[in-house]
Amino acid sequence: xxxxxELREFLPRTDCRRCGLTCTEFAASLGRGELTPEDCPxxxxxxxxxxxxxxxxxxxxxxxxxxxxxxxxxKCNGCGxxxxxxxYHLGNCDEARLGRGPRPxxxxxxxxxxxxxxxxxQELCTRLVQAAxxxxxxxxxxxxxxxxxx
Amino acid sequence: xxxxxxxxxxxxxxxxxxxxxCTGCGCLCDDLDVAMxxxxxxxxxxxxxxxxxxxxxxxxxxxKKERRRILEPLGRLNGRLQGISYGAALEHAAEILGKAxxxxxxxxxxxxxxxQEAALQLARNLKARLEPADLAFKAxxxxxxxxxxxxxxxxxxxxxxxxxxxxxxxxPLHSCPxxxxxxxxxxxxxxxxxxxxxxxxxxxxxxxxEVAKFCHLFVxxxxxxxxxxxxxxxxxxxxxxxxxxxxxxxxxxxxxxSKAEFGVIFFGRGAVYNQGLAVLDELGSLAAHLGEKxxxxxxxxxxxxxxxxxxxxxxxxxxxxxxxxxxxxGGLLTSAAPGDFDEVDAILVxxxxxxxxxxEDQGRALQDRQVPVVSLSPFANRTTSCSQVVFPVALVxxxxxxxxxxxxxxxxxxxxxxxxxxxxxxxxxLDLMKAV
Numbered sequence: 001x002x003x004x005x006e007l008r009e010f011l012p013r014t015d016c017r018r019c020g021l022t023c024t025e026f027a028a029s030l031g032r033g034e035l036t037p038e039d040c041p042x043x044x045x046x047x048x049x050x051x052x053x054x055x056x057x058x059x060x061x062x063x064x065x066x067x068x069x070x071x072x073x074x075k076c077n078g079c080g081x082x083x084x085x086x087x088y089h090l091g092n093c094d095e096a097r098l099g100r101g102p103r104p105x106x107x108x109x110x111x112x113x114x115x116x117x118x119x120x121x122q123e124l125c126t127r128l129v130q131a132a133x134x135x136x137x138x139x140x141x142x143x144x145x146x147x148x149x150x
Numbered sequence: 151x152x153x154x155x156x157x158x159x160x161x162x163x164x165x166x167x168x169x170x171x172c173t174g175c176g177c178l179c180d181d182l183d184v185a186m187x188x189x190x191x192x193x194x195x196x197x198x199x200x201x202x203x204x205x206x207x208x209x210x211x212x213x214k215k216e217r218r219r220i221l222e223p224l225g226r227l228n229g230r231l232q233g234i235s236y237g238a239a240l241e242h243a244a245e246i247l248g249k250a251x252x253x254x255x256x257x258x259x260x261x262x263x264x265x266q267e268a269a270l271q272l273a274r275n276l277k278a279r280l281e282p283a284d285l286a287f288k289a290x291x292x293x294x295x296x297x298x299x300x301x302x303x304x305x306x307x308x309x310x311x312x313x314x315x316x317x318x319x320x321x322p323l324h325s326c327p328x329x330x331x332x333x334x335x336x337x338x339x340x341x342x343x344x345x346x347x348x349x350x351x352x353x354x355x356x357x358x359x360e361v362a363k364f365c366h367l368f369v370x371x372x373x374x375x376x377x378x379x380x381x382x383x384x385x386x387x388x389x390x391x392x393x394x395x396x397x398x399x400x401x402x403x404x405x406x407x408s409k410a411e412f413g414v415i416f417f418g419r420g421a422v423y424n425q426g427l428a429v430l431d432e433l434g435s436l437a438a439h440l441g442e443k444x445x446x447x448x449x450x451x452x453x454x455x456x457x458x459x460x461x462x463x464x465x466x467x468x469x470x471x472x473x474x475x476x477x478x479x480g481g482l483l484t485s486a487a488p489g490d491f492d493e494v495d496a497i498l499v500x501x502x503x504x505x506x507x508x509x510e511d512q513g514r515a516l517q518d519r520q521v522p523v524v525s526l527s528p529f530a531n532r533t534t535s536c537s538q539v540v541f542p543v544a545l546v547x548x549x550x551x552x553x554x555x556x557x558x559x560x561x562x563x564x565x566x567x568x569x570x571x572x573x574x575x576x577x578x579x580l581d582l583m584k585a586v
Contacts, residue, residue, distance in 0.1 A: 014192065024193065077199045077200075077323065077327050078199045078201075078327060078328075079198055079323060079327040079330060080196065080328055080331045081330060081331050081336055084331045084336045084338075084345070085345075085346075098337060098339075099337030100181045101181040101195060103183075104166070104195070111196065112195065112196050113194070114194055114202060115198060115199035115202035141336070141363075143323055143361070143364065144323075
């Protein structure tokens, strides 16, 4: 399963919002299986020929896995508490551990983009790696209840 | 994310700026990463919804509703606002302000320090009153500081050392959302390595807010009980609780504060809604009493991004962080209380939305008296719709370089990121000064 970052590489990245979302939000929705590459109107333009097929290849033939983490963008106010509390970031991202935003080069589970949290590398989430000890820190500390873990 | 990769196949993202300063609130977060292409913003990382409204024309906390950017200078002709030239707008505004007997310059807390300096100079020239938009919030605090001589610490020291945090009438999730993560509750500092687990957090408010979710103690009071609660806490700490029933939570709050090794009381606008001067006096007295044994800071949680800069300027120039009135007959008069607008016959609004903050009766009285308003604003708001002259301005920290003071008094340089056709607040104020 491709990460949001990889999916985003094959989107227009202009945030035109013709689909109602930013490109990063669209990529996250693609990963969750809520949208298909055809839902992006810009990808149908000649300049982006081949992108839809590339996205389908990235997404794979199998249906997307059940979402482990769901963010309600309407509720999120971008405070970044989840980013700082994340167990993975605690050991792997100094900036997030100290309360600052991750740097662009940092590989993180999620970060705040345009005022809302976007999941970038769900595969890094401690919850998925160590199934025995379920980590709920992001959802537990979210003051607006925007994060749901399944 | 690969926001800042060199242009590849897609080739859309041209420029990336890292560590940009956000002018969303008094935190002035300096870790924003901005992606741009062709002079347009694409994406801003690490920005809260509050700060996002500074970068994109979305309404605060209503990201789906867009605000209208003012595109040209507007003048009221035959009762309607119509586009006019910059020169005509300047002339019209200069005429309004020049003719006024008791002009008022209002706002300035949401603009840069250079513009604030120009506004102060203009107030001197016009013999006007200058009133900060958050005077009712900050003036009682400075009064308390002068009376009690309080301990002070920058936000980094609070992050590193504070183990007890009390929010009084403040909801940082709405006024400055990243404050909790960067400095006060969740941040991991030098001596607070476990973040929220190394801190005790409490809050006092009229309503149960989202802050309650991570507070170890949340005290909900009725309106008017704040003073009683504060006096009760102080009496408990002094070991002599007074007779009569105490406000619910008094004993627990006193116990909470007494265990602090380094404490902070962050107060918000909720602290000054009712008997603000007395509440801040009591809060100052409590912080001073607690500060006798260990460091204890009383800290205003300013939501306007350069509120600190304005009071810094007023203190430097006038000796008191209060609203100066250069038109007073007996010489310069400073006031800690907001004016009643009864005498005012012309208003210049910069970096604030006057009619949003004014009580409805005061706003209506101004309109009934047909007091002319000149406003400088990047976006259409209530004040611009009631103005005689409106100047569109560049967004500070995005389209115009400026200096702003963080809520703890740290000056920060804001860079210009995008080209713009609109002049800055400062340029318009300097032009007005020449024209009046």
